[in-house]
Amino acid sequence: MSPEARSPREAILQFLSSLQSPVRILVAISGGSDSTGLLLLLDEAVKAAPHLKISLCAATVDHALRAGSADEAREVAALCASLGIAHAIMTWQGDKPITGIMAAAREARYSLLAEAAEALGADLIVTAHTLDDQRETLAMRGMRTEEVSTGIADAVLFDRHFWILRPLLFSSRADIRAFLSEQGAGWIDDPSNEDVKYERVRIRQQLSADGGAEANISAVWDERLAVSAKGAEWLDHHFKLHGGLLGQVMPEGLRQDRAVLDYVLGRLTAVFGGQPFAPGRAQMERLVAFAAGGEPARMTVGRVVFDLRRDGLYLTRESRGILPLVLQPGEAGVWDGRFEAVNRSAIDVRIEAQSGRSSLIPVLVTGIQPPRVGAVNDSTIPKESPAPKDLGALDSCDIPRVKPEDRNEGGWGAGLPKAAWKRAIASAPAISAQEVPLSAETAEAIHLTPYFAPFDRFLTRFDFIFANRLSAVFATAPYARPPLRSIDGKTI
Numbered sequence: 001m002s003p004e005a006r007s008p009r010e011a012i013l014q015f016l017s018s019l020q021s022p023v024r025i026l027v028a029i030s031g032g033s034d035s036t037g038l039l040l041l042l043d044e045a046v047k048a049a050p051h052l053k054i055s056l057c058a059a060t061v062d063h064a065l066r067a068g069s070a071d072e073a074r075e076v077a078a079l080c081a082s083l084g085i086a087h088a089i090m091t092w093q094g095d096k097p098i099t100g101i102m103a104a105a106r107e108a109r110y111s112l113l114a115e116a117a118e119a120l121g122a123d124l125i126v127t128a129h130t131l132d133d134q135r136e137t138l139a140m141r142g143m144r145t146e147e148v149s150t151g152i153a154d155a156v157l158f159d160r161h162f163w164i165l166r167p168l169l170f171s172s173r174a175d176i177r178a179f180l181s182e183q184g185a186g187w188i189d190d191p192s193n194e195d196v197k198y199e200r201v202r203i204r205q206q207l208s209a210d211g212g213a214e215a216n217i218s219a220v221w222d223e224r225l226a227v228s229a230k231g232a233e234w235l236d237h238h239f240k241l242h243g244g245l246l247g248q249v250m251p252e253g254l255r256q257d258r259a260v261l262d263y264v265l266g267r268l269t270a271v272f273g274g275q276p277f278a279p280g281r282a283q284m285e286r287l288v289a290f291a292a293g294g295e296p297a298r299m300t301v302g303r304v305v306f307d308l309r310r311d312g313l314y315l316t317r318e319s320r321g322i323l324p325l326v327l328q329p330g331e332a333g334v335w336d337g338r339f340e341a342v343n344r345s346a347i348d349v350r351i352e353a354q355s356g357r358s359s360l361i362p363v364l365v366t367g368i369q370p371p372r373v374g375a376v377n378d379s380t381i382p383k384e385s386p387a388p389k390d391l392g393a394l395d396s397c398d399i400p401r402v403k404p405e406d407r408n409e410g411g412w413g414a415g416l417p418k419a420a421w422k423r424a425i426a427s428a429p430a431i432s433a434q435e436v437p438l439s440a441e442t443a444e445a446i447h448l449t450p451y452f453a454p455f456d457r458f459l460t461r462f463d464f465i466f467a468n469r470l471s472a473v474f475a476t477a478p479y480a481r482p483p484l485r486s487i488d489g490k491t492i
């Protein structure tokens with residue numbers, strides 16, 4: 001047994017005492033052994049300790065991918081009813097993709113679990129990932145990358161809204177099953193758990209044959225937390241954002257500890273490029289070597305153009321390959337992985353990159369009056385952007401939103417390299433109406449806020465400090481704090 005392994009009962013007690021209360025927990029239960037064990041363990045502990053002011057509810061996602069899944073969900077509903085726990089069945093409706101079905105099912109599962117949590121008034125979600133899942137994940141990732149993986153996190157913020165916590169992450173499946181047998185409780189066996197067409201199943205079989213390599217994951221997590229905290233400090237001292245679109249790393253910021261540089265540049269690439277993950281190992285090696293090299297030059301990595309100059313490293317989204325997004329009235333969506341857009345107007349609108357367009361209304365990203373399309377020149381370049389404040393759409397219909405006193409001395413232009421700023425503007429969002437000319441009123445009703453692709457869907461607690469500092473740099477709302485008093489006995 002791993003030195004980190006914990007008995008399921010002990011793990012649950014430690015988890016409950018780490019929570020801020022009163023709290024309502026939604027248990028994500030498939031009906032398999034791990035999640036049935038989680039529900040019964042929590043129910044037992046919550047009933048034994050009413051003073052903790054913890055209540056439970058539960059949800060099952062019916063992926064509707066195989067015959068019998070609806071019956072299984074009903075079996076789970078019956079179990080919850082017998083315990084007096086409110087339960088929702090959430091069915092994955094609509095078309096299912098032919099390829100990448102596992103990833104799509106996972107995306108849908110978490111969205112539906114969050115919907116259930118909202119409907120049942122829960123404050124957080126728990127899933128029943130175990131130490132066995134952790135070993136499998138580490139083994140799978142280990143094959144793909146040399147980077148030390150943080151594996152499955154014990155706390156992840158989903159969609160900026162709900163924290164997903166994993167109380168059984170240090171307990172073994174065998175111990176959970178022993179608890180269920182002791183209670184005389186059964187569970188549903190998912191046939192896909194035995195299907196060797198899935199890599200995870202093959203890894204599981206191999207690990208149970210070899211015993212599996214032990215990893216001290218808590219130590220890896222602590223290291224990652226420390227790098228994220230250093231990354232947040234680095235943002236304070238060495239990073240500037242211009243116009244919400246152009247990043248600048250000061251020269252001193254490039255002469256830093258290698259691990260920190262790797263972390264910050266990787267995450268900034270993902271944020272500016274609108275991608276959920278930092279570039280792979282080989283690309284990061286190239287980028288860090290380039291950034292530390294000191295010779296003025298340009299390179300593109302992960303859809304981001306890096307422009308190294310004497311006064312620092314400028315980065316912005318490359319203007320190629322930016323797909324348009326059409327939103328109907330009332331619709332919301334993410335454009336280019338970089339902006340969350342909401343259409344509060346009465347007509348269909350299209351959001352696309354500024355580059356190459358001639359009759360679009362450019363959008364203000366920070367409260368600066370945007371340049372007119374085709375009119376980028378020195379006088380449109382801000383000397384230094386004011387603190388972002390108004391993230392709404394801005395039309396260029398001669399209604400400047402910026403008060404004269406907010407303008408920088410010397411006008412828009414001075415201070416930034418013209419080519420870098422031009423590139424940034426080319427990747428900025430521009431709004432047009434589908435059928436009719438866009439009015440100033442419609443443009444006002446399109447709301448755009450920065451979206452951080454590596455953090456806004458799934459944010460692990462390890463990246464929380466850095467992501468929060470970055471949201472301050474972009475003047476967006478801070479991320480919700482984990483609803484915990486402590487993690488692993490350590491006060492947070």
Ligand SMILES: Nc1ncnc2c1ncn2[C@@H]1O[C@H](COP(=O)(O)OP(=O)(O)OP(=O)(O)O)[C@@H](O)[C@H]1O
Nearest residue numbers: 028029030034035059060061062106126127128129
């Ligand atoms: N159909 C479901 N309904 C509700 N909860 C589920 C469902 N499937 C999985 N879960 C929850 O997620 C946990 C992990 O399940 P599983 O190992 O199948 O997911 P995974 O795909 O490996 O993990 P992840 O979702 O993090 O990628 C389960 O223990 C359970 O708490």
